[in-house]
Amino acid sequence: MAEDIKFPGFSIFSPNAWAATWGDWCGPGWSGGQRDADLSSEQMAAMPIARSIGPEGGEPRDSPIDKTCHEHDTAYQEADEQTGVDKDELKYEADKKLLEDLDALDWSQLSKTEQEYARQMKTAFILKKLAYEALSTNPNNHFYRFRDDLYRTEFEKITEGNRGDGSTSILDSIRDLLKRASMLLSPIVLDLDGDGIETTRESLTTFFDYDGNGFAESTGWVGADDGLLVRDINGNGWIDDGRELFGSETLLANGSKAAHGYLALAELDDNHDGMLNAADPAFATLMVWKDSDGDGTSLASELITLDQAGVQSISIIFTSPFLVDKNGNQHKQLGHYTTTSGETRLSADVWFQVNSMASFNVDVVSVPDDIAGMPFIQGMGNVRDLHQAMVRDDSLQWVVNQFSSARTLAERNAMIPSIIYKWTGVEDVDPTSRADTEIFGNVIGDARKLAAMEAITGENWYSIQHSPNPRPEAARTLLRAYDQFAEYIYGLLTAQTHLKPLYDKIEFTWDMDQMNFIGDLSGVAAAITETLAFDRWAGLGQLTEFVRTLKGIGLLAQVKTNEFQLAMDPLGSDVEQIINYSWAGLVATSAHDTLAGNSANNRLHGMGGNDILTGYDGDDLFNGGIGNDRLDGGSGNDTYLFERGAGQDEVMDYDAVGNGDVVQFAEGITSGELFVTRGARDLFLSYGSNDRITLCNWFVNDQYRIENFRFADGTLWGAASMDDRIIWPTATESSDILFSSAAADILNGLDGNDLIYAEAGNDTLDGGTGNDTLEGGTGDDTYLFGFGSGQDIVYDLDSTNGNQDRIILGVGIAPEQVKIGRDFQHLYLTLLGTSDQLTLKNWFIEPTARVEQVLFADTTMWDAASMESMANTVTEGADFLIGLAGDDLLVGLGGADLLYGEGGNDTLCGDGGDDTLAGGPGEDQLDGGVGNDLLQGGAGNDRYLFGRASGQDSVDDQGGQDTIQIAADLNPEDVRVWRDPWNLMLSITGTTDRLTLVNWVTVENNKVEQVLFADGTVWDVNLLSIVANTPTLLADYLTGDDGANSLDGQEGNDELLSGAGDDILIGGLGNDRLNGEAGDDLYLFRRGDGQDLLCDYDLQVGNCDTIQWGSDILPEEIQINLRGRDLVLSIAGTTDSVTILGWGNSVAARIEQLSFANGVVWNEAAIQSHLVITGTGGDDTLYGTAGNDILDAGPGNDTLYGFQPYSGTGNDTYLFRLGSGQDTISDNDSNLGNLDTLKMVGIAPSEATLHRSMTDNNVTTI
Incomplete structure (x- = not known):
């Protein structure tokens, strides 16, 4: 069997690296050369089955694995031989x-060995099936055309640990640095077979796009015997994402996400009887998804009606x-449902473990040949595969091309941040935007580094203080993660360019003992040796880069x-x-190192530096060392192993309960000097003057x-005894973390x-002074x-029956000094005339989180019911009112009030302030009153009032036949209608009053259907569209077809914006933006x-767009400059100009000719x-084009390139003057x-000197 499955040597970047599962074929017989694509189906069917030895040894027998694969490969060959059928469907x-x-x-x-081979083959074909199903929803997509960009890529994501490029270890290390445990996302699951709700563990086999962002994440999932409660909202026959489940990602009527699935269900309970059944109209739209193959993709056969599922x-x-x-998935909310036979069965909102970094990009586009030949890096988190990203961003393609053609290490290193x-x-993120505003300032440096880490993990970073801005200790760890990621990207790009x-000379073969691929570097050693003999400096540079990238990729x-x-x-x-400096086996250096073992028993030694060791x-x-x-x-x-002077180390050990892990203290460290303390999640072991071990997530699981x-x-301590050894922290005047025991404790946080x-x-x-968080746990x-x-x-989550928690307000506080407020989730107690406020977290969404009483010094007592009633009392302040x-x-x-009408035909009036009015279901009337208000009618035929002094309001309407009622003192001629790319606006002439109809242009469901005046005039959708597209003397947005x-x-x-076709565009007076799109367009400029x-x-071959200059503009008046990517045409002696965007980046963005009134073209x-x-006067980087360019950078220390990768070269002229700075050409x-x-x-010649240094010539002015 070993010979049957041993692959010939291959490069890790070869498209045929996985010969056994690549493309059409699968079995050991294929790998061993016994079946060949040139055979007919009859010849292939006659080929022998590969032989292998069973688990008990003995003589070889026909491999059960290859027998299965033999039938599969023959079926593929039969499909290829047929005509007039969908061959791809037969192969599928x-x-x-x-x-x-x-x-x-x-x-x-x-x-x-057979089990390992079958497991990896099964994984590959599961993902291939996933890809086919995902792409087959689009009739213009063809699976086999995309397998280079989707199937192989996504297969590599799953098999990366066994493929040989080490990215799993590197990315897991980065994830651990960022302390990214799996996130939790939920849907409601129904126990269909009556044996309890069963789930699967998150293990890179099921992917689902919960938040609808185009990335399906690896997730724990529902077992095959149970079902997800779903609703096909867009009616496409599929469950596209979490918005069509009932859980944490369900969008409520107000646009916010549900806290859990039962809150989402509650919105469909029209008669408010506490259950969904045939009496509720939405009940008929619900289905059950029984994902029998557990792949996270809903097939038509897997979606059944409630009646078919037996749900009454x-x-x-x-x-x-x-x-x-047992699979780590949390059943946070439990409910029940009734079957058609009258049986009561379990339902649950199951919060699945989700690895947001292991993602599957579902919105794949075709990759052109020029990009397909460029370096490839798989996507992760919310980041697309590099090829897919370059298709969408030619500036990224350009900088990757620059990296590929860069001649020096310094140039390549400098390009990595831009590429990332x-x-x-995150290129446009403000570099200073993540500064700590309280104490430490900008310790993260460039905020784009943190933003990039958030993108690849698919999660936003927050500190333990719930701040998005890191403090020094966190910043060090975050920057360490970024540096490791930058090395990873540098390594992958360099290895492919x-x-x-050298990397093509690495040959991988299957190691039977380690059940993994092992790479032979003999060919690399021979090539570097040859370079050293010819040019030692070049050879040393080549060796340095190779060992650096091998480590950066994670291949050691x-x-x-x-x-080697x-x-x-x-x-x-x-x-x-x-070599020793970079990676002496699995022993680090005195620098900050990252070492990764494998599935064997490894010994990892960190030596000096702040190291990351992964086993x-x-x-x-x-042994982390110093x-x-x-x-x-x-x-x-x-x-x-921990010795004295080891520093402050972190241990992350996630493994089965009862496993035999050991912390071993070296000679001289006694149990008597160990100081045991705790944090919210972690346990700390301190000894000596500055040594500490953090056992991460000790209190989590x-x-x-x-x-x-x-x-x-x-001396031996067990895990069970550690809680008893904790030395509890005491309060100080600083920010503390305090914990109680199981007894009745009094805790005061002081300042x-x-x-x-x-x-x-x-x-x-008692939090004392300061902004404190108090969690009571169980008990009164x-x-x-x-x-x-x-x-x-205050967060008091206690489901004990008869529990009585209370808030005691201080002496001197009278009931009339306390304002009760609310939002959708929380209840607020505010002391009037002060900034003091107590938030009762999740009061309205978790009944078990309610505090039962508020007591005053004068013996006044408010119970929960009276507080909820007071929360809906209107004041002259900012109120939250729910009908x-x-x-x-x-x-x-x-x-600034928030008014929510809930069900019924409601009348909402904001009166003063910048209010938010949400009508909810029903036919509602909304009047924002004075102020800049947001009006959301929701479903139903809603009416919005607008008139003088209404302010600058916005209407976000989600359906129904809706009306804007204009005030009686306004006539149609008083109202101007205009638009931008997304919204329609109505403004009152002579005032600043404006009504914005959000997404009226782009989303059909957001359209308000008519505007009604007191004189009976009605503007319908057609008339509004025409009026909005009529030019005026103001700023207009005009479109064509x-x-x-x-x-x-x-x-x-x-x-x-004219659309396709041969169009004429005249901007007229003002600074205009003209978009001609496809067609031979004519732009008039005076x-x-x-x-x-x-x-x-315009990508059309032979396209000819023209700028026609006004009759008094002569050719000699036109000045042409390339500034960055854009071509600027200026009229001498004026401030008039036409800027052609993207002219220097793409031929498709160019205007083909300029036409003058005197006949010159x-x-x-x-x-x-x-x-x-030309440059900007600062330190510029200028690039030439394919032609004979003139480059004039002006002042500043500039870099000038006479070429660009898309266009080639030419006879270029570089202008240099006194004051031009220190330029590089x-x-x-x-x-x-x-x-x-x-x-x-x-x-003058006498004012310049010419000399050289190494490979460069230098010109200096005297």
Whole structure:
């Protein structure tokens, strides 16, 4: 069997790296060469089955695996031989049958090798099936056309640990640095078979797009026997994302996300009887998704009606027991449903473990050949694969091309931040935007580094203080993660470009002992040796880059490093030093290192520096050495060694409960000096003057706990005894984290922003001054709050029947001094005339989170019911008012109010203040009153009132036949209608009053259907569209269709968008933006027309767009400059200009000719001949084009390139003057006869000197 499955050597970047599962074929017989694509189906069917040895040894027998694969491969060949059928569909059916046959095998009769082979093959074909199903929803997509960009890529994501490029270890290390445990997202699950709700573990086999952002994340999932409650909202026959489930990602009527699935269900309970059944109209729209294959993709056969599922009714009443099943998925809310036979069965909102970093990009587009040949990096988190990203961003493609052509290490290093920022979509983030505003300032440096980490993990970062802005300790860890990621990206890009010849020489073969691929570096060693003999400096540079990138990619544990060192060390001490410095086996250096083991039993030694050591599977031994290290043992019985002076280390050990992990203390460290303390999540072991071990997530889950603590004198502590050894923290005047015992404790945080966690017992919690968070836990708890207490949060989650928690307000606080407020989730107690406020967290969404009483010093007592009633009392301040199920009248008075009508035909009036009015279901009337208000009618036929002094209001309407009622004192001629790309606006002439109809242009469901005046005039949708597209003397947004349009903006700063067709666009006076799109477009520009922007992106071959200059504009008046990517055409002596956006980046963005009234026409060559590429006066980087360019950078220390990767080279001229600064010219042109010129303007020969240094020539002015 070993010979049957041994692959020939392959490069890790070869498209055929996975010969056994690549494309059409699968079995060991194929891998061993026994079946061939040139055979007919009959010949293939006659080929022998590969032989293998079973689990008990003995003589070889026909491999059960290859027998299954033999049938699959024959079916593929039969499909190729047929005509007039969908061959791809036949192959897809063969893939499905292969998976079914593999599942049907008796795996106990397979050897360990056969099981491993079958498991990896099954994983590959599961993902191939996923990809087919995802793409087949679009009839214009063809699966096999995309397999290079989707199937292989996504297959590599799953099999990365066994493929050999090490990215899983590197990315997991980054994830751990960022302390990214799995996130939790939920849908409601129904127990369909009556044996309880079953789930699967998150293990890179099921992917689902919960938040609808185009990325399906690896997730825990529902078992095959149970079902998800779903609703196909868009009616496409699929469950696209979490918005069509009932859970944490369901959008409520107000646009916010549901806190959990039962709240989402509650909105469909029209008759408010506490259950959903046939009496509720929405009940008929619900279905059950029984995902029988567990792939996260809904097939039509998997979606069944409630009647087919036997569901009679679903209760929306739930309890909150917070159960965690064996697969780590949390059942936070439990309910029930009734079957058609009258049986009561379980429902639950299951919060699945979700790995947001392991994502599947579902919105795939075709990759053109030029990008397909460029370096590739798989996507992760919310970041697309590099090829997919470059298709969408030609500036990213350009900078990756620059990296590929860069000649020096310094140039390549300098480009990595730009590549990362563009690829992750954070280029425009303000670098200073993540500064800590309280104490420490901007310790993160460039905020784009943190934003990039958030993008690749798919999660926003927050500190333990719930701040998005890191403090020093967190910043060090975050920057360490970014640096490691930057090395990873540098390594992958370099391995596919400058070092590709070396990486192509690595040959991987299957290692039977480690059950993994191991790379042979013999070919690499021979190539570097040859370079050293020819040019030692070049050879040393090549070696340095190779060992650096091998480590950066994470390949050290999967290549034969010892053999490589033995081959290289005799070549000189400098060679030996380079290798040892970078990676001497799995022993780090004195620098900050990252070492990763494999599934074997590894010994990892950090030495000096702040190291990251990752062991994965196996019984690993860790010694972080000196420095603040992070140690991650993974599964297995791991041992962590700690000596005096080891620093402040973190241990992350997530493994099965009862596993035998050990913290071993070195000689001289006694149990008597160990100081045990705790944080909210972690346990801390301190000893000596500055040594500390952080056991991460100790209090989160028992699977994070180390089982044994051993001392050199034989003392042994177990995990169960550690809680008793904790030295509880005491309060200080700073920000503290305090914990209670199981008894009745009194906890006072004193000054500072404290976190106080109480457990069991009737505890008393007083945050003191500062903004504190108080969590009471179980028991009848008391919270103290008074003047000067700050802005505190109370979270009292206790489901005990008869529980009586209370808030005692300080002496001197009278009931009339306390204002009760609310929002959708929380209840607020505010002390009037102060900034003191107490937030009762989740009061309205979690019944078990309610505090039962508020007590005053004068013995006044408010119970929960009276507080809820007071929360809906209107004041002149900012109020949050919610109506009932019937027809409500809600008036906000003064302040920025939020009014929500709930069900019924409601009348909402904001009165004064900037208010938000949400009508909810029903036919509602909304009047924002004075102020800038947001009006949301929701479903139903709603009416919006608007008139003088209404302010600048916005209407966001989601359906129905809706009306805007204009005030009686206004006539149609008083109201102006206009638009932008998304919204329609109505403004009252002579005032600042304006009504914005949000997304009226782009979303059909957001349209308000009519505007009604008191005189009976009605403007319907058609009339509004026409009026909005009529030019005025103000700023207009005008559009055309795909025919031949003529658009004239007249005066004002207008935007004209003509669509396809041969169009005429006239901006007129003002600074306009003109978008011609496809077609042979004509742009008219006259003297005095201002500073216009022109965007004309047209890929059509032979396209000819023209700028027609006004009758008094002569050719000699036109000045042409290339500024960055844009071509600027200016009229001499005026401020008038036309800027052609993207002209320097893409041929498709160019205007082909300029036409003058005197008959002169400039084509592209003439435009090029007049072009001067100019700088800004700062430190610029200028790039030439394909032609003969003139580059004038002006003042500043500039870099000038006479070429660009898209266009080639030419005979270029570089202008240089006194005051031009210290410029660098790079002109890479190998064409014979090329003549480039450095023109010294105003500089005499006697004022310049010429000399050289290494590879460069330097010109200096005297």
